[in-house]
Amino acid sequence: MRIAVLSGKGGTGKTMVSVNLSAATKKSTYIDCDVEEPNGHLFFKPVGINEEEVSVLIPEVDKEFCNGCKKCVDFCKFNALAYVKDSLIIFEDICHSCGGCVLLCPEKALTEKEKVIGMVQKGMSDQVEVFTGILNPGEPSGVPIINRLLDENKSENKPGNKSESEQMTFIDCPPGSACIVMESIKDADYCILVAEPTLFGVYNLNMVYELVTLFNKPVGVVLNKCLEGENPAEKFCLEKGINVLTRIPFDKELGLLNSNAEIAVRKSEKYRTIFTSLLDTVKKEVHHETAFNS
Amino acid sequence: MIIAVPVDEKNIKSRVCVSFGRTPYFLIYDTDSKEDKILDNSAAASAGGAGIKAAQLIADNKANILLTPRLGEKAADVLKAAKIAIYKTTNASAKENIDAFIAGKLSLLDEIHKGFHGHGG
Ligand code: SF4
Ligand code: SF4
Numbered sequence: 176m177r178i179a180v181l182s183g184k185g186g187t188g189k190t191m192v193s194v195n196l197s198a199a200t201k202k203s204t205y206i207d208c209d210v211e212e213p214n215g216h217l218f219f220k221p222v223g224i225n226e227e228e229v230s231v232l233i234p235e236v237d238k239e240f241c242n243g244c245k246k247c248v249d250f251c252k253f254n255a256l257a258y259v260k261d262s263l264i265i266f267e268d269i270c271h272s273c274g275g276c277v278l279l280c281p282e283k284a285l286t287e288k289e290k291v292i293g294m295v296q297k298g299m300s301d302q303v304e305v306f307t308g309i310l311n312p313g314e315p316s317g318v319p320i321i322n323r324l325l326d327e328n329k330s331e332n333k334p335g336n337k338s339e340s341e342q343m344t345f346i347d348c349p350p351g352s353a354c355i356v357m358e359s360i361k362d363a364d365y366c367i368l369v370a371e372p373t374l375f376g377v378y379n380l381n382m383v384y385e386l387v388t389l390f391n392k393p394v395g396v397v398l399n400k401c402l403e404g405e406n407p408a409e410k411f412c413l414e415k416g417i418n419v420l421t422r423i424p425f426d427k428e429l430g431l432l433n434s435n436a437e438i439a440v441r442k443s444e445k446y447r448t449i450f451t452s453l454l455d456t457v458k459k460e461v462h463h464e465t466a467f468n469s
Numbered sequence: 470m471i472i473a474v475p476v477d478e479k480n481i482k483s484r485v486c487v488s489f490g491r492t493p494y495f496l497i498y499d500t501d502s503k504e505d506k507i508l509d510n511s512a513a514a515s516a517g518g519a520g521i522k523a524a525q526l527i528a529d530n531k532a533n534i535l536l537t538p539r540l541g542e543k544a545a546d547v548l549k550a551a552k553i554a555i556y557k558t559t560n561a562s563a564k565e566n567i568d569a570f571i572a573g574k575l576s577l578l579d580e581i582h583k584g585f586h587g588h589g590g
Contacts, residue, residue: 248525254518259528259551266543269518315517 179346179363183379188399189369191433193347194218199440199450202302203343206324208359210310210317215347217436221298221305228294229320231272232287236263240284247276268313293320321358352386365461366394372406393464395420421453470500473532474563479507485558489537490519496563497530520544536566545581
């Protein structure tokens, strides 16, 4: 069962929710797909870390063969190539590794070379397997790292392996609604949206809500930082008929635990109860969906 | 000598465009023949790397000089490789800037802004 946790912007508590849900599950996998700013490992402090580099292929030119026809320059839709004063300039940090120019070059002057763009780390924190994706600064796209994270997780939970359906995986998605978020949720069985009780929060919520409905994913909302009085995010959910999974109150204890990079469910009975019951709700929702769709 | 200027409108009296990569047009002025022509900037609609493509365009049009209010670092790399000198425009029109350049009154553009994750220019 793969649960993606999303929010329209950073700072809503997306990582807090996904980390605590993973920790509330006895055995689970937590995947940090927020590759530009992975924070989950700060809470989990995983041990026995295994690192693997992730690289992509980018073009390299052999000047001997290049005749300056500029076909590659005109082709590259990312504008990663320029040809001036008899030489080809390749902007490696703009290239999206589509491989098109290499196929296209009539002189076979272009070949592919590997470029490291980041890495994935795996480690354990109690019973939680922690996967972290890290994108090197300045790289144009974290998508290859996300794909590696999700593929590794899939190959570990091969179908037929009887725990597959029970094994819980939580995907901490990058904030926003760009293509990297779509990659992160593509195999998810359920999406949890984390929202703040402000007007700006509603704006962000609406953005990710539209994204997940585009992908036809079943969805529920966690209202975070709830105060007494009106909650615009809750009102929005009511109007749109979106399922509210739980309300997490705004309080000092949780804030303090978070700022000390502690996992609330491992420290406090109160939060263990909140997240265990959220977990049950989510599981029920997913089973309901599966029953409904088959 | 050939001078390129990003412009908002299709004539030499136009204002200089605030963006290099995303300008709708380039004015190309030949100081020898005193003739000018307008190029459509095909880079303006690019999702990313507009500055690089725009720099390629003016290099292909044999410009030696670029007059612009600002410039991204990737575009600057291409222009440097193409040996195109870059001068900073003032608020005046393209024509007045060209005259000021010829009179030696414009200074080199020394401040290059960082691209916005490759989407700038
Ligand atoms: S397509 Fe090949 S030959 Fe043509 S400019 Fe590009 S690298 Fe050179
Ligand atoms: S591989 Fe694709 S993105 Fe990279 S330079 Fe070639 S055409 Fe452009």
